[in-house]
Amino acid sequence: MTILQRGSSSGDAGGAADRVLNQLLTEMDGMNAKKTVFIIGATNRPDIIDPALLRPGRLDQLIYIPLPDVESRHQIFKACLRKSPLAKDIDLSALAKYTQGFSGADITEICQRACKYAIRENIEKDIERERRRKDNPEAMEEDEVDEVAEIRAAHFEESMKYARRSVSDADIRKYQAFAQTLQQSRGFGSEFRFPDQPAAGASSAAAADPFASAAAAADDDDLYS
Structure with a gap:
């Protein structure tokens, strides 16, 4: 089955292809972690795949398979x-x-x-x-x-x-260029860091007086009683 971009065909064939694609997307979105299902797709025309299929949670892992060595x-x-x-x-x-x-x-x-x-x-x-x-x-x-x-x-x-x-x-160069372009379009992430941890002195004080933390927790419980 070839999954083309929606609206790429004309006539009844285009409408049928759109319905099949929409149904496939619905089925893929309905899967959850409890179902051990892996969806693997293969194509030699990655340039005409509908972008909706390549979104995270769907066919979001691109693996370029070159010709055999x-x-x-x-x-x-x-x-x-x-x-x-x-x-x-x-x-x-x-x-x-x-x-x-x-x-x-x-x-x-x-x-x-x-x-x-x-x-x-x-x-x-x-x-x-x-x-x-x-x-x-x-x-x-x-x-x-x-x-x-x-x-x-x-x-x-x-x-x-x-x-x-x-x-x-020429086909090989086209596939390599597409794989590189898609990888670049998805970005390479960012340098994420968690906010700075509390000062060492505050942590030491809390560790030195554990009952103070317990008393504060009790006061919080009183607010909702």
């Missing part, structure tokens, strides 16, 4: 390919270094495309094997062993030909 990209490759048979010569570290500026979705697309190439190659081999058997049914192919389809370096190399970044450098 080389170690994170390595872990994404491992997660995407954890159930896929990989050839022993596949170096995921090299892929992680090469995909600088790629998002998690971009890396996922690379892995899926490489898997499709491996599956397609295996299907083509099965079709060719069946064709040879039909052409020569008396031929024995005991020495031919069905190979387990695995993703090889050639599949990744072919997949990388179509790899593309979904987030440009």
Whole structure:
């Protein structure tokens, strides 16, 4: 669901969006400390979020998540390919270094495309094997062993030909500028200090005569009796 600024759309769609936003704000304001509820939102268009959602008590904590670094990209490759048979010569570290500026979705697309190439190659081999058997049914192919389809370096190399970044450098600069602007608009607080404490002499006198404080408290009680 996209939460746009109120009044940003025209027609019935704009009215429906405003009603959804108003209902969401009402639900968020109705939560209290007794309900262990955390609301987390994610967007790649922070510039069009309604400011009412960013007020204190709502989505008031901004966390800018940059694109994955080389170690994170390595872990994404491992997660995407954890159930896929990989050839022993596949170096995921090299892929992680090469995909600088790629998002998690971009890396996922690379892995899926490489898997499709491996599956397609295996299907083509099965079709060719069946064709040879039909052409020569008396031929024995005991020495031919069905190979387990695995993703090889050639599949990744072919997949990388179509790899593309979904987030440009201009988009990254825009997100960084927005995060900095929002942080500055909220300010960095002020140098707050409590008022000066009572003089040391008065504190010492009260400590020296505790009954005087008790008597004064009794007099205060008499005022309301």
